[in-house]
Structures are given as C-alpha cells and as structure tokens.
Amino acid sequence: MDYSHTAPNIFQVIMSVIQDYGIQNRIMSITLDNASANSKAIEYFINSNIPDIAGKFFHARCACHIINLIVKSGLKKVESQIANIREVLGWIMASNQRIAEFARFCKSNNLKPPKFQTDMPVRWNSTYLMLKSALPYALENTSFYNLNTANDTQHEKLTESDWYVAKVFVDFLTVFYDAAVELSGVYYPTSLFSLHKLYDIAYLLKQYREIELVVPVVVAMQEKYIKYWGKIHLLYAFGIVVDPRFRFKALKVFSTTLSEALGLSETDVTEHFGTLKSQIFEIFSIYENRYRHNNDTARPTPPQQQSKLMRIFLNKTTTSRASGSSSQSQSQSQHMELNKYLSTEYSITDNDDFTINDLLKWWQNKRNRFPILSRLACDVLVIPVSTVS
Template sequence: MTQWTLQKKLLGFRVMDYSHTAHNIFQVIMSVIQDYGIHNRIMSITLDNASANSKAIEYFINSNIHNIAGNFFHARCACHIINLIVKSGFKKVESQIVIIREALGWIMASNQRSAEFARFCKSNNLKPRKFQTDMPVRWNSTYLMLKSALPYGLEITSFYNLNTINNTRHEKLTEGDWYVVKVFVEFLTVFYDATVELSGVYYPTSPLALHKLYDIADLLKQYREIELVAPVVVAMQEKYKKYWGKIPLLYAFGIVVDPRFRFKALKVFSATLGEALGLSETDVAEHLGTLKSQILEVFSIYENMYRHNDDTTGPTPPQQQSQQQSKLMRIFLNKTTTSRASRSSSQSQSQHVELNKYLSTEYSITDNDDFTINDLLKWWQNKRNTFPILSRLACDVLAIPVSTVSSEQVFSTAG
C-alpha cells in the first residue's frame, strides 16, 4: 500500500474517478460519514454553487442524516459567490484585460525579452521585475497580475509598443487602458480582501461574513455613480442580490453569537445592508423576522438534544486572528452610543431561558475594544457552565466555514 493510499484511507478521502453527478457526490460523502459513524452529528456541509452540489444537498436532506434545520444544512461558499460577482464585472472590461495580459505574456515569453525589459526598466530608474500571467478562470490571479503591473504601466506600454510596431497582430497599449485597469484594481481590492479573510481556517469566519457583505454592497453603491465602472457595477449588483439579497442564516447566527452584537445588532446590520442594496424596509423587516424565527427554532432543537446532558467540554481555541473595526461595526457603534436601551423582542418569551439570559447580558464595546474574532471561541468556552446549551450551539456555528477555498487548495496542491 502506497503512503498516499494509506493517507487517503486514514483521512477518509474518496477519489471520484467517475462523473461528478449529484448522486455520485452524495454517495461519496455519505460513505465517509458512514465510515466514521457520524450521521447524527452533521450540522452543515459547505459547498460551492455548482448545480450538482445543490442537488446533492437535496439527497442529504431526504436521507437519514440528522441536520439542524434545512436552511442551515447547505453553507454556500462565500468566496465562490464573490468569484461569480467579480467575473460578471470582468466581462465589461475584458478588452483592456486581454491586451495587458497579451503584453505581459509577450514580454515574459522569452528570456531575451525579459532581460531587455529589465535593462529598459533600469534605464528609467525603475527596479526590474518579472510578471506572472493570470489564470482567467481565477479572478484573484487576474487582480494580482494587474495590480503588480500597474506601477510599470508606462514602461510596459513603451517597451511593448516599440518592439511590436511592425507586427499588426499585436494591438497597441494606450494610456486609457491603464486608467481603466487602475480604477478597476482599486475597485476590486475590497473583493480581494474579503476573499482572503473569509478563506481563513484558524479562526471563525461566519461572524465576519456579514461585515464583508456590507463592505461589498457599500462599494457597489458608491461606484454605481462613476460613469466608467457603472456598467460593471450594475452587472455585479444583480449577481450580488441573487445570492445575498437575503442574509444567509449562518451569517446572521455569526452576529448573534458575538456578545458585542446579538439580535439588536442583527437588526441594525439588516437595515444598513438593505439600504445599501436599495431593498424596501418591508422586505428587510420580513426577512429579519424569518431569521429570528429560524434562530429560535435551532436553539429549541439544541435544548431538546442537550437539556439533560452535563458534558460541557469546550473547544480548544485556535491561533489568534486580529480584527480591525469594519464599516458595519462602526455604524453599529454610532447607533448604540446614542441609544443603549433597546432590547431584543425575543426576551419577552418565557421559554429559552439560556438564550434570554445571554441576550440581556450587556457586553461593553468601545472604539478601543481589542476583542478579536478568535476571542469568540474563548468567550464561549469560558461560558460553558453559565450557558451549557447555548455554548454548544455557538461553538458549532463558529466551526462552520463559509468558504471551501482552503480544502480546494489542499487538493490542488496534492494533485
């Protein structure tokens, strides 16, 4: 038995050498679940938006897998959605991207040209460098290619145009091409930062998701007034609303289990996000009511499961991850500074004693607060005696990744 075969068996890997249909995906994942005897412990599966994956989720929901409310079971990869949003915008500036990609590819295609370009850079008092071309199917690689090339725009244009002056197959670069790319790169920085942060594996990502959703929605709102990128923004906004017009339950839960925010912040965040997207107050309020009902439903399930269970073992906190204040957090701070008296309407309910106690506990939050995302796990671990049921639910929610990027990178590296 080879080492790789042994590793696959030990780690529960299943290699699909046949068609990736919904039923085959379901069977492969189910075989791992059955091997480990965890069919009663599956809370959520994070997958991208491929139609086969969405159909596979239906097989799971209709199987004997125990899951916590249907809306929780399929966590759609946030980074895959960001990819779909950005790619819809790329189509609008494809001509500028193509010519810069061709120019960089032409320069880097031979050692002789690379050396000549390096000498050209030195003659212009610029440190020479090599450029990597992108993979068009991965927008972040295109973003990094354009970002790295921007400081050399003048040199690339001069060198490329001069050396291809007699070659009609090569379209010439212009200052206008670089201006479009400059604006687009600045615009895409928010998407890139969101992708990097939501791809993390050593800290909870669900509490970060709503903050990043707002950053993107606010950016689209701002850039919609800029004529140069308005067509790009319109296309991206439509794609955004398709997947995130309604806040996913997982992202809402991530806010509620953060003791600085809870339900009152979810209300503020929902309204702020809805305003950025141009949604009606009625639709926002209706969806907020749905989210609260779903959260109470999930907590009720946990109450029934663990009411008489004394095992309060908590998780071991992972590596630290610092967090700067997001735009959404600052908006919430400003609103709560002027009004601290609001309480969640769920506190009036006589049931859900633990949840009501948690929601009524004030947690000091200031502009200088150094409470990080990683501290959420510590906080709930320390509260497992005070909130034995809710701490279980909180830690389970915080364990759900909002992205499949890290696992995809592992398999891509391993081949």
Template sequence: MASNQRIAEFSRYCASKDILARKFQTYMPVRWNSTYLMLKSALPFAELITSFYNVNTANDTRREKLPDGDWYVATVFVEFLKVFYDVTVELSGVYYPTYPLAILKLYDMADVLRQYSENVMVASAVVAMQKKFEKYWGKIPLLYALGIIVDPRFRFNGLEVFSKELGECLGLSETDVAEHLRTLKTQMFEIFSIYENRYSHGTAEPVPPQQQSQQQSKLMKIFFSKATTSCASGSGSSSQSQSQRQHVELNRYLSTEYSIVESDDFTTNDLLKWWRGKRNNFPILSRLACDVLAIPVSTVSSEQVFSTAGRILEERRCSLAPDTVEALTCLKNWENATFRQQHQPDTKELMDNFSNMIIEESSGSNQPTS
C-alpha cells in the same frame, strides 16, 4: 512579454535605463485571483511598461501608443477587485471562526458594488453583479445571522442594524427586511428550543483557541456609532411570543449589556474564549454558540476550489473513479490537518513571486529584490 524574444528586448531596455529587469505574470484563467494580482503587481511599474511598449511600437502603424488613461482604468479595477479578494481570503480561513464575519463581509461587497455602480468604466458589469448578488444574498441565511447573534458585542440588535444597512445597499424595502428579521428571530428561538431539549442537563465542552487577525469593518463602525440609540433596548423588539418568553437563558443573554472592547484587538477567536468563560452562566447557549462558531463559511479554501487537480490528480491518475478521487481528496485534507496546513493556498507564494521575479542574465541569476 510572454515570448523569449520579447523578454530579451525588455531586459535590454531595462539595462539601458539602469533598471533591474523584472518578469510580469500574465493572466491565468485557472486562478481566480490572477487578474487582481497581475494588475496590482504591474501598477508600480506603469511608467516603465508604458515607455517600453511605446518605444517598441513606434514604427508599427498598426498599434497605437499606450495611453496613461489605460493605467487609470487598471487602478480602478484593482481598487474594485481588492474588496472581493480580501473577503474571499478572509472567509476561506479554517483556523478561526468565520461565520461572525459573513454579514460584515457581505456588506463590504454590497457597499463597493453600490459605489462603483455609478462609475462609467465598470457600471455595466457592476449592475449585473448587483442583480446576481441580490438574488443570492437578498435574504440573510440563518447561520450568518446566528454568527452575529452569538457575538456579545452585537447580538440581535447588531443583526437588525446590519440587515437594514445591507438592505439599503441592495435597494431592498424596509418591509421586506423587517419581515425577514422576524423570520430569523423565530428560527433562532426554534433552534435554541432544540438545544434546550437536548442539552438541558449537559455541559458545553471547551473549544481550543486559534489565531486570527481582524480589522474593524465599516459595518462594525456603523453599528457602534448607532449603539447608543439602536441598541438601548437590549434585545431589540419588546414584543415576544409566549414561546420566546420561556427561553430564560437566551432572553437573558439578549437583554444584557457586556463590556467588551470595541476595537480591532477583539477578533472572532476571542468569541471562543468569551463563551468558554460563560459556560456556567449560559450552559446551553454556550454550546450552541460554539457549534455555530465551529462551522466554516467555506468548506474549502478559495485556491483549493479552482486548482485541486495539481494537488490530487496527475496524468497517471486522470482515469480514477469519482469515489477514488473523493477518497484521495479526504486523505489529503486529513494529512494537511495533521500539520495544520489546510489553509495554505498559493496566494501568498504567488504574490511573493510577482514582487520578486526578475529576468535572469545568461551569466547567472540575480537575487530577488523587494
């Protein structure tokens, strides 16, 4: 329905059915999320679109009628893409800690890939995605691991459970997962040693709270269901090296149980508040935790990655030197930071437009409907 003629035909058809004519966004290659949002917006009007298409192609022998099965395929794709859309949006946040969410979201993606690998409609694409996913995320990055460790609900026990569940989703061997966990634990103590040497006589500075809403993920539920068995040992492994036994503050944190509500009410923002309240108990570890929580998983929002040009560049600036473009990008980001608008992608506006767009009549414009 991209041409004016087709839009007019659709408008007349809707009028004959006493339905308010709506516009539907076409696929836009420059938007990372357009396929998901386009299909999601069209599904509620599947019957209307099918009827219009079949009526207008009834006399065209070159075109077949639109079968209901095509809408089932669209539904499957929407359900499949929704996980990646939600993960991308949540991990692109800049006003709340995102590293504690990284492994949880990795599991969500790995789990949906495993589920859909047996779906004949998407299996060929999903298998290729699984191989690429395992290549990048077969080994959990250290900062992702630290994001879980500094969460007092999980600590190293949570990292163990999450790593095993993620490894199972990706088909990794238990030996490889266990070996990587040992590496992560060693690196964790090495980083703490650096902080211990640097800040043994200092105090942590406060971090201002932000706003964020977070639902309890599937992986979190798995962890809490195993808490009585998997986390009963405190820090996980009873065998520690001599250097690990020396870090009293870190070992005390890893071996202490904390009474924190295991619900959707506890968000990553609450971690900042929790660590601020523990600065006297863990002066060095609280500084490390706040440094980890301050690092974003993604340095720029998802929408900015794919569509920066319209915000920074235009025809008059298309010949600027790379250094100038970099400077303009930084200035724009600083300006947005002043007004706390660094993470306001066009996604919400695009979704609102999808749900509110109607075809204007020649006599005037109709008001958007929900």
C-alpha cells in the same frame, strides 16, 4: 473523483466517507460551491435524514465562489482593456530573451526588474493580482511593448486608457480580494466576518455607481450579488447574534444598512429579519431539548477586526445601548438561557474576559453560565463559509 461529477456520484462519495467514520448522526453542515450538481446532491442528503438540527445550517454555499461569480460578471464588461494588458505581459514573459531585455530596460530607468503575475481568466483574483503587479510598470510596459511591436500590425498598441481602466479596477477589486482572503481562512471562525464583508462589497457597489466608467460593471455585479445575498444567510446572521457586542439589535441595524446600500425593499428586509430571529430561537430549542442536562465543553480559535459595518452599528447604538435586546416575543419560561444572554448588557470594550480576536474562547469561558447556548455557538461558529483555503 475520477468519474462524472453528477449529484448522485457526489452524494455517494461523501456518504461513503461519512459511513466510514460512523458520523451519520453528527453532520451539521456541508460547505460546497454553487455548482448545480452540488445543490442537487444536498437534496439527496436531506432525503437520507443526514442533516443535524433539522438541517438548518446544512448547506453552506461557498462565499468565495459567490464572490468569484460576482466579480466575473462585472469583468466581462471591461474584458477588452484587460485583455490588452494580459497580451502585453504574456508577450514579455513568453521568452527568456524578452524578459532579459525588459529587465535591462527597467534598469536603464532606475527601476528594479519586476516579475509579473500571470492570470487565469476563470479565477478573477489572479486577474486582480496580474493588474496590480503590472501597474507600477505601466509606462515601461507601454514603451517597451509599443516600441518592439511598432512594425507588427498583429499587435494592438497599449494606451493610457488601458492603464486607466486597470487602475480603477485594481482599486475597485481590492475590497473583493480582501473579503475573499479573510473568508477563506481555516484557523478561525469565518461566519463572524461574513456580514461585515458583505456590507463592504455592497457599500463599494453603491459608491461606484456614481463612476461612469464602471456603471455597467456595477449593475452586473449587483444583480449577481442580490441573487445570492439579497437575503442574509442564517449562518451569517448567527455569527452576528452570538457576538455579545451585537446580537439581534445589531442584526436589525446591519439588515437595514445592507438593504439601503443595495436599494432593496424595507418590507422584505423586515420580514426576513423576523424569519431569521424565529429560526435562531427554533435552533436553540433543539439544543435545549437535546442538551438540557449536559454541560459539555467547546474549543477556541481566532481572529476578528472592526469593520465599516461594525462602526455604523456602534454609531447608531451609542445613545441607545441600554435598551439592549431584552424584548423577546417568546415567553420568559421558554429559552431562558438564550433570553438571559440577549438581555444582558456586555461592554463593547475588552473586559469581562471577552477578546475581539477570540469569540470561541469567550464562549468557552461562559459555558458554566450558558451551558447550552455556548455549545450551540461553538458548534455553529466552526462551520466554514468557504471551501477555498
């Protein structure tokens, strides 16, 4: 857009593309970051009756943008130490002469000359990569910089304390970085991983609450986390329910485990779980009415891996797996296909043509048994949880 990014302008630009392709009645979801203008633009779409399936998944908030907001809120608390390292690296990389001198200095210490990452403060992942690239050369950076600026009072000297903070935060931010990389994928369904990654972050915050250095950081991050993810997004919940290893029983375990990690109210979590469950049945009803006599097919794509949250679920269900998810509040005359899927016990292992790395393929292969549910699963699983590639 070459003009102001206001809500009406964003709406008009996206709407013009939708109209050009004639897909007004086929828009299930739009993934946008959390700018207020974007959220307002979504209201224009809803008022124009664009959303499909009652707008249930219509606004997918960019998960990577939320991670960015969470991390930036914490990094503000240690900005001075990070700024010292940023200044040193910037000073070294500012001239070819210093780069060459530093390379000779490293070689004299039997080290391969590095090429440091430089960061952009508004993008936390670039700060993480900057610190990570500098840490192996902490001693060399400190010696070279302090020696060459010894008589320059304008430059603050680098200390061991600065590098200690950097080390702690590189370890701390690795979980956020890995989550952002996985959730920004474009060649596989990302909603499958969302709840697993959310738990990894929540569990990390819980662990680091015991470390005095990062308590202010954790407090700020957790506040931002709860603002956006205190309640599980419907799209993330759906990614768990349509995984035959998990379904509603796992969603309940995941909801409880997340609430424990974040210190949330058990009552609120139970109520929200009930809301998610009823919404998923409601969405299936829409598909049931629309495609009852239509056995259309869907398409495949990859990957998935075991996570902390997955292991917790497997441990908790080892002794009670047989109970499954068969007890549904809906009558058996309704949602028969969905109830059949929920009440059938699937092996956790790679059999029955299910592969961990390709859930879309699993659903495609089940389209004869679950013609409506397989279509819903494949339609929703392709919704990206991030705008970042």
